Amino acid sequence: MKQGSETPKTESRHPRLGLVCSHGGHLTEMLQLSEAFAGHDAFYFCYDADTTRRLPNAYLVPNKPYSPVRFVLNLVKLTGIFRRERPDCIVSTGAELAIPAFIIAWLLRIPRLYIECGAQVTHPSLTGKLMVRLSTSFFVQWPELLEFYGPRARYCGSLIDETDPEATAR
Amino acid sequence: MIYATVGTMHLEFSRLIYRMDAIAEKTDEQIIVQTGLGLVTPDHCEHFDFDSRERVLELQRSARVIVCHAGIGSVIDALEAGRPLVVIPRLKRFNEHNNDHQVDLAEAVERRGWGRMIRAIEELEPACAEPPPAYEGYKPARQPLVTALRGAIEQATSKGQ
Numbered sequence: 001m002k003q004g005s006e007t008p009k010t011e012s013r014h015p016r017l018g019l020v021c022s023h024g025g026h027l028t029e030m031l032q033l034s035e036a037f038a039g040h041d042a043f044y045f046c047y048d049a050d051t052t053r054r055l056p057n058a059y060l061v062p063n064k065p066y067s068p069v070r071f072v073l074n075l076v077k078l079t080g081i082f083r084r085e086r087p088d089c090i091v092s093t094g095a096e097l098a099i100p101a102f103i104i105a106w107l108l109r110i111p112r113l114y115i116e117c118g119a120q121v122t123h124p125s126l127t128g129k130l131m132v133r134l135s136t137s138f139f140v141q142w143p144e145l146l147e148f149y150g151p152r153a154r155y156c157g158s159l160i161d162e163t164d165p166e167a168t169a170r
Numbered sequence: 171m172i173y174a175t176v177g178t179m180h181l182e183f184s185r186l187i188y189r190m191d192a193i194a195e196k197t198d199e200q201i202i203v204q205t206g207l208g209l210v211t212p213d214h215c216e217h218f219d220f221d222s223r224e225r226v227l228e229l230q231r232s233a234r235v236i237v238c239h240a241g242i243g244s245v246i247d248a249l250e251a252g253r254p255l256v257v258i259p260r261l262k263r264f265n266e267h268n269n270d271h272q273v274d275l276a277e278a279v280e281r282r283g284w285g286r287m288i289r290a291i292e293e294l295e296p297a298c299a300e301p302p303p304a305y306e307g308y309k310p311a312r313q314p315l316v317t318a319l320r321g322a323i324e325q326a327t328s329k330g331q
Binding site for chain 1: 177178179180207220223240241242243244245246247249268269271272274275277278282308309310311312313314315316317318319320322323326327
């Protein structure tokens with residue numbers, strides 16, 4: 001894939017999404033949200049695992065969440081991927097793998113949507129505290145979290161709970 | 171059959187695996203443990219690190235009791251299987267997770283009547299012997315979040331065109 005032969009901007013194309021998540025429950029959540037991505041082209045950026053090797057269009061990196069070296073390598077790799085794939089929007093369900101992705105997307109001025117993991121019920125996560133500042137849209141899955149994350153956070157329901165937020169009308 | 175799962179976390183959950191192993195030593199019931207990325211494995215029951223999603227869901231559906239860590243994927247899968255559920259949160263003080271957020275999810279599970287939370291490891295054996303009733307008709311309300319996300323994506327991708 002040569003970079004010189006990019007699609008001209010005038011030509012219409014489907015919006016392209018970069019989906020960023022780790023390989024366990026965060027991936028389960030991403031897949032459960034897939035209806036929201038229908039009609040869009042997408043690629044994944046994930047940790048390398050059995051579950052993620054089956055994904056179409058996936059860029060996989062080693063599962064080393066606390067390695068500073070890996071963090072820098074991910075920044076470099078993401079810069080290349082985003083330049084090549086030209087995503088119109090980055091979506092992440094966490095976890096910490098979203099941090100380098102959102103930093104690069106922020107630098108490249110690509111919109112960034114973060115959905116806090118449904119396992120965060122009453123306390124914000126460390127990644128979430130960063131993401132609420134780095135993202136352009138930030139969703140929580142439990143209303144209890146709104147007071148911690150402030151006005152940038154939105155609660156529009158969740159993947160796990162049976163409560164319909166519209167029925168309980170905020 | 172009791173199915174126990176520790177999820178895909180990179181930290182050990184040996185507290186659960188050792189206890190399931192101890193239970194397996196005493197009972198004739200089949201016990202199957204998913205051990206994940208950790209190095210600890212049980213000696214007295216079947217175990218595997220990872221398997222296909224299909225096989226895992228099948229194991230959950232055929233279990234008499236599901237015992238799982240309080241990770242989001244494991245809990246949702248277990249609820250969808252509709253079997254009696256026992257949730258044991260990974261704790262920071264045992265280096266099973268980097269914080270104690272799994273306690274919050276396990277408490278939510280209990281609050282909603284979806285299953286029982288294990289607060290001390292000694293509770294696990296009686297909880298497996300007499301689990302809470304299965305939560306019937308679990309029906310998560312996912313559509314509002316999906317619709318909101320779709321709207322946010324459309325708004326984000328239409329800018330500047």
